[in-house]
Amino acid sequence: xxxxxxxxxxxxxxxxxxxxxxxxxxxxxxxxxxxxxxxxxxxxxxxxxxxxxxxxxxxxxxxxxxxxxxxxxxxxxxxxxxxxxxxxxxxxxxxxxxxxxxxxxxxxxxxxxxxxxxxxxxxxxxxxxxxxxxxxxxxxxxxxxxxxxxxxxxxxxxxxxxxxxxxxxxxxxxxxxxxxxxxxxxxxxxxxxxxxxxxxxxxxxxxxxxxxxxxxxxxxxxxxxxxxxxxxxxxxxxxxxxxxxxxxxxxxxxxxxxxxxxxxxxxxxxxxxxxxxxxxxxxxxxxxxxxxxxxxxxx
Numbered sequence: 001x002x003x004x005x006x007x008x009x010x011x012x013x014x015x016x017x018x019x020x021x022x023x024x025x026x027x028x029x030x031x032x033x034x035x036x037x038x039x040x041x042x043x044x045x046x047x048x049x050x051x052x053x054x055x056x057x058x059x060x061x062x063x064x065x066x067x068x069x070x071x072x073x074x075x076x077x078x079x080x081x082x083x084x085x086x087x088x089x090x091x092x093x094x095x096x097x098x099x100x101x102x103x104x105x106x107x108x109x110x111x112x113x114x115x116x117x118x119x120x121x122x123x124x125x126x127x128x129x130x131x132x133x134x135x136x137x138x139x140x141x142x143x144x145x146x147x148x149x150x151x152x153x154x155x156x157x158x159x160x161x162x163x164x165x166x167x168x169x170x171x172x173x174x175x176x177x178x179x180x181x182x183x184x185x186x187x188x189x190x191x192x193x194x195x196x197x198x199x200x201x202x203x204x205x206x207x208x209x210x211x212x213x214x215x216x217x218x219x220x221x222x223x224x225x226x227x228x229x230x231x232x233x234x235x236x237x238x239x240x241x242x243x244x245x246x247x248x249x250x251x252x253x254x255x256x257x258x259x260x261x262x263x264x265x266x267x268x269x270x271x272x273x274x275x276x277x278x279x280x281x282x283x284x285x286x287x288x289x290x291x292x293x294x295x296x297x298x299x
Contacts, residue, residue: 001019001020001021001294002017002018002019002026003017003018003020003070003290003293003294004016004017004018004066004070004071005018005071005072005074005286005287005289005290005293006057006060006071006072006073006074006098006100006286006289007074007075007076007284007285007286007289008033008035008053008073008074008075008076008079008100009035009075009076009077009078009136009137009138009285010035010036010039010076010078010136010137010138010139010158010160010161011032011033011035011036011136011137011138011158011159011160011200011254011255011258012030012031012033012137012200013030013031013032013033013035013053013056013057013060014028014029014030014284014285014286015028015029015030015060015064015071016028016286016287016289016290017064017066018287018294020290020293020294023118023294027063027064028064029056029059029060029063029064031059032252032253032254032255033049033052033053033056033254034049034052034160034254035049035053035075035078035137035138036049036077036078036137036138036158036161036164037049037160037164038164039078039081039082039138039160039161039164040161040164040165040166041164043081043082043083044082044083044084045078045079045084045085045088050088050091053092054092054096057092057096057098058096061096067097068096068097068098069097069098069099071098071099072289072290072293073098073099073100073101074100074101074102074103074108074111074285074289075089075100075101075102075103076102076103076105076108076136076138076139076285077105077108077136077137077138077139077154077156077158077161078137078138078160079100079102080102080104080138081138081156089102104154105139105141105152105153105154106152106154108134108139108141108154108285109134109141109143109152109153109154110152110288111285111288111289111292112132112134112141112143112198112284112288113132113143113145113150114288114291114292115198115284115285115286115287115288115291116130116132116196116198116281116283117145118283118287119223119224119283119287120196122223123223123224125194125224125279126194128146128147129145129147129192129194130145130193130194130195130196131143131144131145131190131193131195131196131273131275132145132197133195133196133197133198133202133266133278134197134198134199134284134285135159135197135199135200135201135202135262135265135266136158136159136199137158137159137160137161137258138156138158138160138161139154139155139156139157139158139161140154140155140157140158140175140265141153141154141155142155142179142269144183144186144188144190146188149186149188151182151186151188153179153182155175155178155179157171157172157174157175158265159200159201159259159261159262159265160258162261162265163257163258163261168261172264172268175265175268176268176272179268179272180272183272190273191274194279195269195270195273195275195277195278195279196278196279196280196281197266197269197278197279197280197281198280198281198283200255200262201259201262201263201265201266202227202266202278202280203217203219203222203280203281203282204250204251204252204255204259204262205227205231205232205235205263206222206225206227206280207221207222208235208251209227209231210222210225213249213250214248214249214250214251214252214253219282222280222281222282223280223281223282223283224279224280224281225279225280226277226278226279226280227277227278227280228276228277229267229270229271229275229276229277232263232266232267232270235263236260236263239259239260239263240260244256247259266278
């Protein structure tokens with residue numbers, strides 16, 4: 001059975017065409033839509049963002065040839081906090097036929113975890129215990145996973161919201177304190193846990209480190225690769241000397257304003273978790289939605 005899953009994040013819109021029988025990707029579509037752009041200031045999803053989302057849905061339908069009414073679609077932090085989220089979802093449904101389910105941070109973390117568990121097995125990497133970091137546009141999730149424990153925390157700080165915050169320095173300090181408090185309360189010894197990361201910032205940095213740019217991005221070469229903190233810092237310095245045009249070629253349209261914030265969040269977790277490298281995966285929420293549906297026929 002073939003299914004379509006959609007992940008509308010706070011910055012990115014990602015679609016997956018997936019075969020439940022073979023557990024393989026048949027097709028995919030991704031575009032930066034800036035769902036949370038201006039959200040910090042107004043408390044609402046803007047009409048411009050709705051227009052970008054609608055256009056992306058229409059493009060994905062044309063590319064992947066699917067019935068929008070059959071799509072299993074979820075949306076996350078931006079819609080969780082926006083005052084007009086219900087109205088926006090209804091407008092998108094009326095225009096495109098796609099029905100979005102607004103999921104909470106715990107559900108988002110669990111679905112991303114499911115995707116990574118499958119990805120680790122696919123790449124024949126140890127999956128018994130690990131730390132999982134998912135840096136999103138409006139929130140950042142950290143999961144501590146082992147056979148005995150599974151503890152997840154969604155922090156309301158992402159690359160878009162932190163970039164557009166009027167108190168960015170204070171918000172970074174809040175994020176740092178909340179992460180330390182979460183780790184302290186977990187009472188789990190994580191020294192030997194592998195550090196796994198997913199979402200746009202880790203995959204983009206990993207791609208550039210491997211000599212790719214936005215147009216030549218190949219997720220099959222990204223999945224399971226090690227990205228060292230020293231390489232993250234080196235590439236961040238390179239970003240600071242690039243023109244806007246070259247930076248856009250490297251990271252993609254709609255991402256240049258947020259990439260440095262994403263790198264700073266990534267570096268923060270490297271230091272807090274005391275890790276030299278992270279194992280990077282492109283797999284994320286849309287893959288988790290697909291696996292969940294194929295296993296249980298629900299989401």
